[in-house]
Amino acid sequence: MDFLTDYVKKAVSKTNEKKRKRQIIISCIVGIILVGLISINLFNPKDKFPDYTSDCSSYHKMPLLFNKSYDKILHDIDYKLEVVNKLSGAIKIPTVVYDSYGQPDLNTSLADDKEYSEFQKFHDYLETEFPLVHKHLKREIVNKVGLVYTWTPEVETDAKPLLLMAHQDVVPVEPSTLDKWSYPPFEGHYDDLTGKIYGRGALDTKLFLIAQFSTVELLLKEKYELKKPLILAYGFDEEKGGDFGAKFIADFLLDRYGKDGIEALFDEGEGIVQLDESTFIASPGVAEMGYCDVYIELDTPGGHSSAPNHWDIETTGIGIISEINHFITLDQFETSVSSNNPVLSFLQCNAKFNPESLDPLVLRAIRKNSLSKFERAIQKNDLRFTFKTTQSMDVIKGGIKSNAMPENVVDVINHRIDIQSSVNETVLHDLKHVIDAAEKYNLGVTVDWRNTGEMEVLKNSTELGTFNIRVVGALEPVSTIPYDDFYELVASTVVSVYNDPLFAGDSGKDVEVLFEGTMSPGNTDSVYYALNKLVNGRVYRFSGNLVEAANAHTVDEWCTDKSLLTSHAFIYSMIVNFNEAY
Template structure:
């Protein structure tokens, strides 16, 4: 089990990575604020903390077919090995995409051939799905399977994942424990690129639906499986087209909920177990900034700085002026902290009180924010990030550069915006332009007149994305989903953990996705997007499973959790509807 420190580790899929630091030592400012409250008021405030937990939900036929199937998924050695082999063989098909993929316009390009092989593999492996569901190809390689429900008045539910994987660089092959596309199964883990990101999810969803068909299940609500093929390079060919396809068929706000990749597993804090489910996603911005200056011979440089020196100082200014952190009620992290404070059996009354007051009291809020900013990952769940990622300038060793260009990549805080992020960089540019007597153009508008020294140009971004709409943790969508998770984790997969350490069970809480998934192309379809891998590995230490790096793997135990969950959830969703 994870260490009982005051650091909660979010073990997540993709880049939904953060750690939640809950301060053990309250700052002096917090003590001062705390002193204003009497003991009576403190007790009253603590009692008012509310973080309701959804009731555990089991299928109505759990005493019969569902119990038998779920037991088979979780405990049958033969099923375990068969499931591992299904994922292993999927990993062996090299469905790589690169940054160049997004510029390919011909979907018959040979680089897409592996996706046809992958489709053929799915057809062979999941015959019931291909006989029962309607299969449609979207933009040649996108997959949409539709299982028509018996009640057309109910909004469809969408399960989504992506077929593509990031490339394995040739020079890293030697670093892999097993060949990266071997799909080697060692009895506990399936190794290979895409095993965890995210063929684990795709194959698991397919296995669940295949089992539902085999056991005679007929859904009231239409079930859609949607699999893009270029998520790793923005999803412009895959999910973007699937999103339009579903919108044309069903319309805006026509989907009950969408379930995508995201966070993974649990958080453990002093014996309290939280299920971090990403209900929000940060925004995205690439800022391209160029600097034009007079050229000349390097033997006679102008003043103290060349264009490269000026741009370097600008990047330094950007780095020295980070975005201000903010923890508001908009941010799901606030609810996560409050849920931890309410259900922890070891948290001190002062810390519990401080977290409870953070949403309304500026002093307590700042104390919590300061403590969160002490963690390199956690800080970016409450602030916009900025990273200079590309720097180009100069073409000859003895010539002064006339043009220098940089790119700054930002992941925008959930309570901020693209405009707010760009405004900060404009302020930085004005400061640098004043310092070096340069002109400034922003979005083709002259902000500062040109000078003989040159000018900055901040152009309209080629790629930007506002923070995602935040999924509510109130209502039936959240209740059925988290109630199903609790039943799986507490009653089926890990009842001994609850019995020995956690009388209140596993606590579902919202979390923040710091990267973007294919779901960004589906925002118009629903207000309910859940980004979570329903799998837990109750072992010492946690791992990011080598995602995007060497030695990527998927735990078979976690994969079976995933298969069991979607089987259980689809049954519960139908029972709840009826």
């Protein structure tokens, strides 16, 4: 029995020893895996946020070296009413453009143009309200409706000009919504109690245009001696893509100044948001997503609906287009976070100074310095739309009678294109599903890659019909601006404007102004200047105004007098600082 007991003890001992060895081996393997995972997380540079070296609170105010009448912009009540009335008057002129508007008729006067006649009234209004601008600046008309003004210094210089932009046109007002407006959309009503100016274009973007004209008019009145050229440029069809306005003006200025011939430009864009009583954040658009509309048009035989017999299954052109839309919907573009996307820096600024504005998962990923965690955090957050190409099926037309099969169906898919992608990559994504349907239903395919009228045949037409694809309004993404001395000049100018006593509040605290670029998901006229490489990347979609405005493109569009005048003050300071300190 003792022998058996000793044997059992030895056996148990050996078993325990094996268990210990096995546990040690497993622990070592787990440890190696954990170390590996930690190493990947710590030392994988691709998973880290970009170094946030240019802290958004690091900019300081600078002295305004010419400020003869600057103070009255923000503090003179009579002057405020004068500028407000100019904007109100501009709103009264309905410079509306519809998507159907095309090339202006060069064989008639602007006043007699069937589509653009209101713009003649607007030109006349500007000439009446800003006489010094029209006396001292050279005005040139581009493509009949576009406006270019040039202020040339009296002393000859080789310095590159500064370009200020806006657009003259506004979107239409939906007639069925007229009774929902607090005031008629083209009345330009000013409520002096709230400071609100109502009307179509109050925000988008006659505010910026009037602020620019008011600034130049004031500087001319003060006899300011300009040292570097200044250009004002105003397209007339930005709301439908800028094909006949900004595109023509950009080509016009490219012929005159050449590539990199303009120092920088400012166009409509984001402004300054007040976070609390003494903190403001400016967020200029410093990059821009691309754009295209993909028109998928399908021509098929018609016939009586009682016998939908063109294919083996009962369907029509509408059914085929619907099937394509279904598969494109399932084939979403992936969210892809790249370190050169300026939205990351903007979010890092907010994580540091305005953390409550961020989704908790997004904030945690930023604080963990992990792009992979951030990418996961934004999958169900609207932030994802600035890190991917989007798709939105916005228009579908087809059929004229409930008992007649449609012979023509049109489908329009709108895309905003990620800065890592391209127009062609986006179009090929849609085209893949069109070709699949063409193979399935024995249909032809042609493509007009840039809406020029030149069709490329990808698959010959058949007796059952053909797809005709058009790519309309194609604009490539615009990468971020250089973070250079000019960027610091803009930041310091903003800090200076918003350190005015007007913004100090009742607490008497020092004002803190944060400045960090972000990306514009929408497109502006500036894209044509960027793609022409007129400005070496310095494209600022930024109007410098305090964001007290709302309802662009919808009922009760409005801005405040303070928003208008802060834009005016920023432009004044920017022109002076560009001339005196850059």
